[in-house]
Amino acid sequence: MNKKLGILVAVVLSVGLLGNAYAHKSQVIDNYKFEVGWDKEPPIAGKSNNVVVMVSKASGTDKKMTKEGNVKKSTLDADATKQGTKKYKKSTQSMNAKIKPIGVTGLADTLEVDITLNGQKTFLNLAEDKKKPGTYYGEYYPQKEGYPIVHLYGEIDKKEYEITFHPEKIVSSVR
Template sequence: MQHVKFLIISLLCIPLISTAYAHTVDSAGDYRLEIGWINEPAVSGETNGIELYISKLDPTKEFDEQEFDMKKGIADLRKDFRMELVYKEEKIFLNVLQDHDVPGKYFGLVNPTIDGYYQVNIIGKIGDTTVSKSMHPPKVENREQIDFPVRQNEKILSQHETIQSELDTIKSRLNSIEENNSIQNYDLGIVGIMTGIIGIAIASAAIIKNRR
């Protein structure tokens, strides 16, 4: 019976260990900073958020040995710092909220629409310590790789994008015909355009059928 209890406890602890390892840890002065996604693994197109844990470092322990300790959490800093989320050239300041049940825990909600690597800039002050840190949460995974079956709306959107691309091609051909007025070019151009129009008509019919 004792072995069974130990096995159950061990299995329950696995998600907690995985979450801890998925977070990124750094320091600023005498403070420990830890960030990660609220829901991990993070997936593009799903509401998520960045969570930040701030606690006092223990001078008697090595940095790598320390974990977040609620008893050493630094509360009431929400107005003292900002969290900026960066993806390539895009930037946004998150609305920082405080978890009143966990001293030292802060979070900002966001919907990462694109998969890839994001950066979190923590800017402000913790007590008398000025903070300007860039930290990197785990990669946001591509939703399309785990969605099954593919939602109908996404199929239709993809078909619309294909049709738009075909229309752009036809427009380009028409402009080319206007610039080259030879009869041969005109006839060949018209044949190509008619083929494209037929293709678009077939694709449009398929979209209408899917909607039904």
Template sequence: MKIVIFGIIGLLFFVGSIAPSFAHTTVHVEQYQIEAGWGIEPPVVGIRNDLAFKITQPGETEGSYKGVTSVFKDVDATVMFGGASKKINVDSDPRPGYYFSPIIPTKTGTYMVEFKGKIDGTVIDIKIPVEDVESTAVLDFPPTNSEGTADITALKNAISSLQQDVSKLKSGETSVSSSDGGISYDFAVLGLSIAAAAIILAIIALIKRK
């Protein structure tokens, strides 16, 4: 009897199919509009992502905006989580005013980006929170809990079957040859022992996975 425990391997394919929801945060510093968020939303722990920025200023016509280029020549960007912080390199997107910084978030929770420096003489010193990073549960299918329940049921059935086999062997309901000096009986016991060991290993693997 074999107990196979399946895992989900395709998170990157799920992430690639998610359209950005653009739940970004925007702040204003004098004439500049600074927007920060994740390139792929929702952000998931352990999955490669980008911190995405958009920096604009009023355009030539009323109500219009244009991208600001070369911002991070004089502005430093730092990503923060709890008491940890890291200065990040920011790359320019082909679109004027758009920037990004590759990152793999390693913890769930709230991240913040700090900008310090100057844009054409305007002092920039702000902190912008971005969308919380979530656990892989947001992408898991089938859900880990339901999968665990199915595994536990399978293990219970295996244990019950093993107990029945042992009972039949002891009661003589399952017969083994006695003409070979008890070798058949020994093999039967050995087979049941191997089955028991397999079940124990499966239980250990299930506990470790959780």
């Protein structure tokens, strides 16, 4: 009975992780965490959307996960199978800890973002969200479905950064 309960807990936690694993992608470089995703998910061809860029001070956990090669859900699933749900629970709790990031403000004029979709490059104008420090929006109107490439580059504290992201696929419609 306890084994069945353990398996049920692991399945419920896995489903919970899928809900929390939204399509935003992040990278930690030096002391900063850069995150890119869509304002409305999934992005739909022919409908206006925003690329969301979040820049924050990287926490110690962010830096540690980067050095360890970013713990992936599949690794946690394997650990849960081998060592039971207790370790799985602890790992997912540390990943989902409610650490409020310190947003880096004032970058709307120094960061540049372009999106390449099906070979066509579009440059975005960023606007900072006044209520969410370190969060920037760039309006984008995808014409067709496909796999976008978001290229972010600019300067923070006199150091240049250049990062490429592969956010969620733009679809032709929601099924």
